[in-house]
Amino acid sequence: MKWEGNRESDNVEDRRGSGGGGFGGRSIGIGTIVIALLGSYFLGINPATIISLLSGGPGQLQSQQAPAQRPPADDQTARFVATVLADTEDVWTPIFRDSGASYIKPKLVLFSGQTPTACGTGDTAAGPFYCPGDQKVYIDLEFFQTMRDRFRVSSNFAQAYVIAHEVGHHVQHISGIMDKVDQARRGGTQKQANALSVKVELQADCFAGVWAYHANQARSILEDGDVESALKAASAIGDDALQKQSQGVVVPDSFTHGTSAQRVRWFQRGIQRGQLNDCNTFAAQQL
Incomplete structure (x- = not known):
């Protein structure tokens, strides 16, 4: 992927080395299914209740955190993250503008161990996640090593x-x-909530593909093997693959992110044409 020399976003907040804390609420993360499968915890809550977290609202502040700071200029990985975030800004801003709306740029928080969020105590073990309560993406860069x-x-x-x-x-x-989605989830069964979560995650995969399409059209970021590597990542974090790895059996009703094949398919749909209309997982007859 060609990224060096491209614009870096100013919306990166570096909390690495600062203390943790806690809030209460909801979060949506690419790594949450890993926690559920490995029997660990996410945001200090039993894995069985992770899906219910997705339907909760932002909680109340319980602790203070250090003032926001920028990553050091010589941190290559942080610079990469800031560049990717800038690229998403440059793609989504005109897409929203063309539809008559304004794109609100999210913050991206780098942290280590734990950090307070409007969705609970973010934990490294959960992997990257997005918190609607404060409109921030959280990531411990150790996830890339994982x-x-x-x-x-x-x-x-x-x-x-x-x-x-x-x-x-x-x-x-x-x-x-x-x-x-939250409205549809209220009053439903756990199976129905899981099915909605799968559609949410697959649409986010498709949106990632939309970003890649437009970023490549504008800045030629893709190199040989890049798409294949992203497809490999999408396949590796499918619910079926993770369940086979962790427990040896697959339980479809417990899926919250989609199968490997589904994640690959929806990312491909986004990157093929870069059309948002192609990403309507909620109207799809087959995922």
């Missing part, structure tokens, strides 16, 4: 796909999609 070690995925573009997926959740939030 991608290399656990999923055997190491390319810059695969890492950019992860960031673009979380920004996709932000697009869903400011577009009103998440509010509609």
Whole structure:
């Protein structure tokens, strides 16, 4: 992936080395299913209740945090993240403008260990996630090492796909999609809530593809093997693949992110034409 020399976003907040804290509320993360499957915890809550977190509202501040600061200029990985975030800004701003709306740029927070968010205490083990309550993407850069070690995925573009997926959740939030999902989820069964979560995640995958299409059209960011690496990442974090890895059996009713094949398919749909209309997972007869 060609990224060096491109614009870096000013919307990156570096909390690494600062203390943690807690809020209460909801979050949507690419790594939450890993936590549920491994029997760990996410935001200090039992994995069985992760899906219910998605339908909660932003909580109340419980602790203070250090003032926001920029990443150091010599941090290559942080510069990469800032460049990818800038690229998502440059793609989504005109898309929203063309539809008569304004794109609200999200903040991206770098943290280590734990950090307070409007959705609860963000934890490294959860992987990257988006918090609608404060409109921020949270990521511990150690997740990229996890991608290399656990999923055997190491390319810059695969890492950019992860960031673009979380920004996709932000697009869903400011577009009103998440509010509609929350309304549909209320009063439903756990199985129905899981099915809605799958559609949310697959749409975010498709939105990541839309970003990649437009970014490549404008700045020729893609190199040989980049798309394949992103598809490998999408496949590695499918619910079926993770369940086979962690427990040896697959339980479709418990899926919250979609199968490997589904995640690959919806990312491909986004990157093929860059059309938002292609990303309507909620109207799709087959995911």
